[in-house]
Amino acid sequence: MSWKKVLGKSTIRVATTALLLSQLFGAVGPVSAAGTDVEVHLIGINDLHGQLDTTSMVSDKKAGTAPILATYLKEAQAKYEHSLLFHNGDSVGASAPVSSLDRDEPTMEWMNMMGFDVGSLGNHEFDQGIAALKAQIFGGLDPKEGKVTHAGAKFDYVNANVIETATGKTLIKPYVIKEVGGVKIGFIGLVTKSTPAKVSPSGTAGVRFLSAEEEVEAVNKYSKELQDQGVETIIVLAHDPATTKEGVTTGEAADLAKALPADSPVDVIVAGDNHALANGEVNGKLVVQAYSYGTAFEDIKLMIDPTTGDVTEKSATVTTTFQEGVKEDPESLAIIKKSLDKHPELTKPVGTTDGSVTRTDAYNNEAALGNLIADAMRQADFGDNASDADFAFMNPGGIRADLPEGDVTFADLAKIQPFGNTLVKLELTGEQIQTLLEQQWGTNADGTPNTKTLQISGLKYTADFNKPVAERVTSLSLEDGTPIDPAKTYTAVVNNFMAAGGDNYKVLVDAKSSLAGPIDLDVFYEYIVDTYKGGAIQAETEARITNVAAPTEQPETPVTTEFISRADFVSALVDMLKLNEVATAPTFKDVAADAAYADAIAEATHAGFIQGYSGNFNPDRDITREEAATILAKLLNNPASDKEAAAIIAGFEDGKTVSAYAVKSLANLIDKGILGAAEGNLLEPKQGLSTNDAKALIQKAVAAKAS
Secondary structure, eight states: OOEEEEEEESSSEEEEEESSOGGGOOSSSSSSOOOOOOOEEEEEEEEOOTTTTEEEEEETTEOHHHHHHHHHHHHHHOOOEEEEEEEEEEESSOHHHHHHTTHHHHHHHHHHHHHHHEEEOOOOGGTTTTHHHHHHHHHHHHHTTTTOEEOOOOEEEEEEEEEETTTSSSEEEEEEEEETEEEEEEEEEOOHHHHHHHHOOOGGTTTOOOHHHHHHHHHHHHHHHHHTOOOOOOEEEEOOEEEETTTTSHHHHHHHHHHHHHHSSSEEEOOSOOEEEEEEEEEEEEEEOSSSTEEEEEEEEEEOOTOOOEEEEEEEEEEOBBOOOOOOOOOHHHHHHHHHHHGGGGGSEEEEEEEEOOOOOTTTTHHHHHHHHHHHTTTOOOOOOOOOOOOEOOOOGGOOOOOOSSOOOOOHHHHSSSSEEEEEEEEEEEHHHHHHHHHTTTTTTSEEEEEOEEEEEEEEEEETTOOOGGGEEEEEEEEOOOOOOTSSEEEEEHHHHHHHGGGOGGGGOSSSEEEEEEEEHHHHHHHHHHHHSSBBBBOOOOOSSEEEEESSTTTSSOOOOOOOOHHHHHHHHHHHHHHOOOOOOHHHHTOOTTTTHHHHHHHHHHTSOOOOOOBBTTSSSSSHHHEEEEEEEGGGGOOOHHHHHHHHHHHHTBBSSGGGGGHHHHHHHTTTOOOOOBBBBBOTTTTTTOOHHHHHHHHHHHHHHOO
């Protein structure tokens, strides 16, 4: 999953992009409207996920938290005579502990305080089942642990594509009508059809989800009902993914827009679920999404003819909720304080370390932190009254930081697992487990190795790199040495990213059964608290993985990190270009004239590839993907324009984490097919590059220069 460096009180997966200026995504539709039209603004958010006290980093600036978001939302509404406030699902679920420890009642309290007018269901509203969903929305005792009593939402929830099997009726009312400024606006709710695959089967027990065809029929049906009641302005709150890239909007929400009649009365479809930016017209419908986690909100402007009720003009802007210069909303702060006062453990150290519990070389070998995380995953409670799973597997790309030396807080744990992934328990045969291990060893397009060694619990194995992948696992056993039976079925815990075949672990898709469970960070936190009780957190490598090196490797210079340094990257580039034009030493204060890489850095400086930072080059620091891009982009001609570059970067879930200086460079490399996503739809601009990946990237750039 994505590389996140977030954090204030907590850290989360930030799926945002560097396209921040609302004017960039502004006017969509006609430029003018009749002077008598009523101007209405729909102010909305999606995928808040209970991140009440979570500070996110957007373009190296702090953004988000409920108190900051509240200030933006209140100020936006105060500007307009006529406005409505809405949310588009996943307001709860996969939440920060300040909300999740009280079953997201703090988030519901915040939305009530804000005066939301309407909301829709997201897939995470189903996490704990229908009874819990109804308790949150309508009030009552939460069935999970029976400790929290919900006050209920003081605003309307709508959904039209979830049907109770017992009654054949929609789970909640399918639509609602709101009147503002003398005009009526109808809101129809939808949730992604993939919800049953995103939550535990118990979460959707008792309901069914309409197919794509049935969904279109439902929207047409309820649109007609709304029209029969004099409503011509219709908004679909569809918690369906959508992304706008290079002016083209795609995803489930866009597919819905295409499937509806061209003359459908639906004016706007609000998207969600994939935490991306969307802002474009599809088949006459404006499709909008404003990222996630309270880091942005959408302002949908509608000009409505008061006589006919028709929308004569529509547009949207998406605004990032930067913290700098913004006063925190006191009512929001009070809600957070009340929760923190109940849970002082959130701001207190959960233990200490000596600095040795790290992810060092986790892509290639067993790592101490990898063992710790896998052990926590293995004992996760899935609510099925079963004992611990036989095994657990953790992808190295999901381990985003080391445990610090000294005190460890919840925020530190959140930096390690910032994505809010759901853990999944699978049934796998011994043969499938061996296949899974073989799928760790992939190959890049240029033939270089692409290794993503799984961090494991419950088993151990030996891999002989002198053998082909299909024969590489030479021994595979339980922790006690009992051989794993290829025909026997075992239970294994992975995260939902892996369970869906991410990082090439495709065999997991063929698991005999799948049970979704708790959030990975929650499990990790509880494991640390229960196991170490505030004392020293200890973990080490235990020969769970034994790699036998092939002769072609150089054991005298073992790899100690998976990332290449800035000096080595520049040296590789200079060597490939065969530069030999200068005889003077580099001028950087931290590059000695007799350093092994001094000549290469001097050549790269002369060629204009590097400039350094305040007189330093930081030669020993790992180079990031975006730093590498800014160097390689100088080899290429015809760079993308600012607007084109912004659109390219906007297509990635974490595009907003790209530093401003690197946007055009990254976009240029992406546009020319030199650089692609690191994982899924994530750029991971701040992640380091392995030596193999760096060399492959340089080769592509040099080849593009020559073409």
